[in-house]
Amino acid sequence: xxxxxxxxxxxxxxxxxxxxxxxxxxxxxxxxxxxxxxxxxxxxxxxxxxxxxxxxxxxxxxxxxxxxxxxxxxxxxxxxxxxxxxxxxxxxxxxxxxxxxxxxxxxxxxxxxxxxxxxxxxxxxxxxxxxxxxxxxxxxxxxxxxxxxxxxxxxxxxxxxxxxxxxxxxxxxxxxxxxxxxxxxxxxxxxxxxxxxxxxxxxxxxxxxxxxxxxxxxxxxxxxxxxxxxxxxxxxxxxxxxxxxxxxxxxxxxxxxxxxxxxxxxxxxxxxxxxxxxxxxxxxxxxxxxxxxxxxxxxxxxxxxxxxxxxxx
Amino acid sequence: xxxxxxxxxxxxxxxxxxxxxxxxxxxxxxxxxxxxxxxxxxxxxxxxxxxxxxxxxxxxxxxxxxxxxxxxxxxxxxxxxxxxxxxxxxxxxxxxxxxxxxxxxxxxxxxxxxxxxxxxxxxxxxxxxxxxxxxxxxxxxxxxxxxxxxxxxxxxxxxxxxxxxxxxxxxxxxxxxxxxxxxxxxxxxxxxxxxxxxxxxxxxxxxxxxxxxxxxxxxxxxxxxxxxxxxxxxxxxxxxxxxxxxxxxxxxxxxxxxxxxxxxxxxxxxxxxxxxxxxxxxxxxxxxxxxxxxxxxxxxxxxxxxxxxxxxxxxxxxxxxxxxxxxxxxxxxxxxxxxxxxxxxxxxxxxxxxxxxxxxxxxxxxxxxxxxxxxxxxxxxxxx
Numbered sequence: 001x002x003x004x005x006x007x008x009x010x011x012x013x014x015x016x017x018x019x020x021x022x023x024x025x026x027x028x029x030x031x032x033x034x035x036x037x038x039x040x041x042x043x044x045x046x047x048x049x050x051x052x053x054x055x056x057x058x059x060x061x062x063x064x065x066x067x068x069x070x071x072x073x074x075x076x077x078x079x080x081x082x083x084x085x086x087x088x089x090x091x092x093x094x095x096x097x098x099x100x101x102x103x104x105x106x107x108x109x110x111x112x113x114x115x116x117x118x119x120x121x122x123x124x125x126x127x128x129x130x131x132x133x134x135x136x137x138x139x140x141x142x143x144x145x146x147x148x149x150x151x152x153x154x155x156x157x158x159x160x161x162x163x164x165x166x167x168x169x170x171x172x173x174x175x176x177x178x179x180x181x182x183x184x185x186x187x188x189x190x191x192x193x194x195x196x197x198x199x200x201x202x203x204x205x206x207x208x209x210x211x212x213x214x215x216x217x218x219x220x221x222x223x224x225x226x227x228x229x230x231x232x233x234x235x236x237x238x239x240x241x242x243x244x245x246x247x248x249x250x251x252x253x254x255x256x257x258x259x260x261x262x263x264x265x266x267x268x269x270x271x272x273x274x275x276x277x278x279x280x281x282x283x284x285x286x287x288x289x290x291x292x293x294x295x296x297x298x299x300x301x302x303x304x305x306x307x308x309x310x311x312x313x
Numbered sequence: 314x315x316x317x318x319x320x321x322x323x324x325x326x327x328x329x330x331x332x333x334x335x336x337x338x339x340x341x342x343x344x345x346x347x348x349x350x351x352x353x354x355x356x357x358x359x360x361x362x363x364x365x366x367x368x369x370x371x372x373x374x375x376x377x378x379x380x381x382x383x384x385x386x387x388x389x390x391x392x393x394x395x396x397x398x399x400x401x402x403x404x405x406x407x408x409x410x411x412x413x414x415x416x417x418x419x420x421x422x423x424x425x426x427x428x429x430x431x432x433x434x435x436x437x438x439x440x441x442x443x444x445x446x447x448x449x450x451x452x453x454x455x456x457x458x459x460x461x462x463x464x465x466x467x468x469x470x471x472x473x474x475x476x477x478x479x480x481x482x483x484x485x486x487x488x489x490x491x492x493x494x495x496x497x498x499x500x501x502x503x504x505x506x507x508x509x510x511x512x513x514x515x516x517x518x519x520x521x522x523x524x525x526x527x528x529x530x531x532x533x534x535x536x537x538x539x540x541x542x543x544x545x546x547x548x549x550x551x552x553x554x555x556x557x558x559x560x561x562x563x564x565x566x567x568x569x570x571x572x573x574x575x576x577x578x579x580x581x582x583x584x585x586x587x588x589x590x591x592x593x594x595x596x597x598x599x600x601x602x603x604x605x606x607x608x609x610x611x612x613x614x615x616x617x618x619x620x621x622x623x624x625x626x627x628x629x630x631x632x633x634x635x636x637x638x639x640x641x642x643x644x645x646x647x648x649x650x651x652x653x654x655x656x657x658x659x660x661x662x663x664x665x666x667x668x669x670x671x672x673x674x675x676x677x678x679x680x681x682x683x684x685x686x687x688x689x690x691x692x693x694x695x696x697x
Contacts, residue, residue, distance in 0.1 A: 061404045064429065065397075067681055090692050156555065156574055176558040259500050259559045260696035270691065273397070274502030276684035 051282040052077035066278040085283045093261040095287065098247065101178060101263060105185035106243045112190060113197040113238060117231075118223060121201045132198055139191035147255035150184050151175050176258050184252035189245055193238040200234025201227060233306040240299035244292050264288050353384045354626045359393035359420030360613075363587070363647045368419075371642040376633050383626060388415065396422050403431040406620035413618045416627040419461075423614035424454050425680050432457025433617040433624050440628060442635035445653040450612050452529050453676055458614035459631045462643045463650035464583045465610025465674050466509035467600040469567075474576035481605040482517060486545070488577070489552050495576040497554035497566065500695070502687035504563035505677075509609045510579040511690055512677055515542030516606045531681040536689070543693040550695070559695055570598060579608060586648035610674030612652060650674070 046058055053072030055063035063069050070080040085091045116135050120128040138146065153159050154174035164171035174180050204227050212222045228235065250265035257263065264284050271281035356373070358364050365387060373385035390399065399418075403426055406413035418426075426432050434456040437444040443451060443459065450460045468485065470478045474495070479485040489496045499507035516524060518541040526532055550557035554575050560566055563584055569575045571594050580600065588594040602608065615634075617627045633639060640651040641662045655663050678686060 061401050062397075064404070065400055065425070067684060157572060173555060176555065176560070254561060258696060259557075260691060270502055270687075274684065275688040275691075276681065277688070278397075 047282045062278050067276045069279050081279050081283050094267050097261045098263045102246045105182050105246045108186050109189045109193045109242045113193040117198040117201040135194040136191045138187050143251045151256045180256040181253045184256050185246045189242040193242050196234050196238040200231035204230045233302050236302040240295050243295045352626045354630050355386045355415040357388050357415035357418045359390045365389040367646045371646050407431050412622050413620045416621040416623050418616050423458050423616040427455025427457035433619050440632045454614040457616050460612035460652045461615050461634050463612045466506050466579050466608035467582050469580040469600045470577040472599050473597045493552045498579050499566045500559045501690050503561040506563045506579045506581050515539045518542050527682045528676050546694045583648040607675050609677040611677045
């Protein structure tokens with residue numbers, strides 16, 4: 001700003017430097033962009049074409065190997081693969097289960113993360129630190145191992161059943177049910193959500209809380225009207241990340257879930273390899289992709305809002 | 314600033330390099346063909362570590378010892394996770410007439426690759442030992458499949474809980490209904506032992522001529538003969554472990570059996586023998602074959618890619634592993650069944666199969682039929 005007023009040649013020089021900086025920035029961003037376009041973007045376009053029945057060109061091999069492939073005649077796309085899936089009772093059931101599991105897991109994760117974050121913010125102390133540390137532990141345990149552990153823990157001869165049996169009680173068997181899928185999804189998503197939410201809550205200025213308290217607000221009033229709204233953006237980001245993660249999960253539902261109905265991640269793998277119906281697998285992938293895009297739109301909106309608040313846009 | 318740019322550039326380059334190398338499967342395969350006077354045969358295995366061990370410890374060294382000037386190089390694709398890519402690679406190599414990167418392949422997709430003409434056709438004029446193998450087994454592998462080992466599914470039972478195991482399929486079905494929660498099998502899509510149980514129950518109702526057609530080829534119209542079998546399987550739901558829980562994978566069933574949660578299950582012969590030997594299964598668990606019909610078994614096939622630059626050497630290896638001494642190695646190393654008939658094997662090896670008729674394994678369905686079977690089972694049996 002001051003440079004503009006004081007010396008005009010400097011402006012030119014600065015502008016020139018900014019332009020070269022911009023092109024350098026573009027060049028530095030180019031490799032990842034090219035990489036994404038080549039190895040992700042291009043295959044996505046190919047797969048989308050395949051799902052619409054374009055079985056020629058680079059899709060020829062997969063169409064040749066796959067069974068039950070719907071092919072388009074000429075240039076007009078066919079939606080028969082989509083029609084097949086959306087009239088398939090198993091797919092519709094699995095779609096429903098996926099949405100329900102995602103909703104329940106996300107709500108649980110956000111509530112738990114908020115609980116830990118609020119405790120740390122308001123009470124702090126040793127318990128708060130221990131809680132927030134424990135919540136991050138699952139990050140360091142591979143999902144496969146955690147899935148097996150959860151499966152064993154809630155199985156017919158698992159820990160809870162054994163303890164309950166000591167007192168003559170019958171604890172339900174949760175292994176191979178959607179309950180363990182929810183438990184596993186919460187376990188894997190909690191660390192990241194806790195990190196995001198906790199740091200968001202910590203960033204709320206203490207002065208605001210004190211001001212609200214001075215005005216006579218109760219604890220819950222402070223939480224609902226001051227703390228959570230001020231940490232709204234990180235909480236929304238944590239929610240979207242959790243939802244997208246659970247939506248596309250495979251390991252947890254594959255190992256701990258029931259045979260049927262199960263989540264779409266498992267379905268995709270089944271259709272692709274076990275049933276050798278790659279086109280149907282791609283259709284499921286695009287359905288999941290569409291749902292994830294809806295959630296991602298919320299994320300983009302939240303990011304935009306936070307950028308606006310900080311004056312970057 | 315400069316420093317940061319340099320770091321950024323370095324990071325970008327590393328990212329590209331990492332991403333590129335990450336796409337390739339880990340492989341130590343060098344350039345094949347006649348490098349100098351040493352001929353390298355690159356063997357590609359899509360399977361478990363026991364097959365890798367069989368090749369690296371037994372078959373590979375034995376071949377190199379018997380054939381100086383040859384080298385056998387093993388690449389493993391664990392659990393066949395990249396089967397789709399391997400098939401695509403094969404197809405691309407045939408289309409472009411280029412080296413696919415391996416000369417001999419052992420994997421479940423070999424019959425399919427053979428049907429798509431990606432493999433070099435073989436017959437007993439090229440591999441004389443093929444004549445020792447039942448014609449049906451060879452035919453199910455297509456023109457390019459070379460059966461070289463086998464295994465079958467057996468009924469494992471805990472002799473403490475089940476003193477007198479069922480002898481026929483009907484007895485077994487009656488036992489399952491009489492002992493709710495004590496039997497399960499893995500979903501057919503997740504492993505062959507459950508798949509064999511399903512196929513066996515279906516076969517109870519499938520006419521013999523239809524079954525024969527579905528063993529060697531793909532015919533979707535014959536799938537209606539499965540309806541009765543699927544209805545029977547569906548009827549078992551309330552009597553299966555936890556009222557209809559079918560674990561994912563052969564191993565999970567063995568785990569349930571080991572912890573005593575179930576008392577009976579179909580298992581792979583080789584996995585069962587290995588698990589008892591290393592103590593993963595208690596010694597009270599025994600295995601038997603049922604009849605009427607018996608559980609299916611199957612051959613594992615080798616194939617020589619049509620684009621391989623050293624086909625002759627690869628065929629030499631295939632011929633070598635079909636000879637009695639190497640077949641005995643398969644029996645000892647991985648508790649597999651020999652592909653050639655038992656009477657050609659050493660006496661001590663023959664004794665191992667007192668209870669199993671290795672030459673008369675009841676074949677499974679054709680690969681594409683199996684995929685449809687997996688799909689239909691998923692739709693018709695569990696969770697309802």
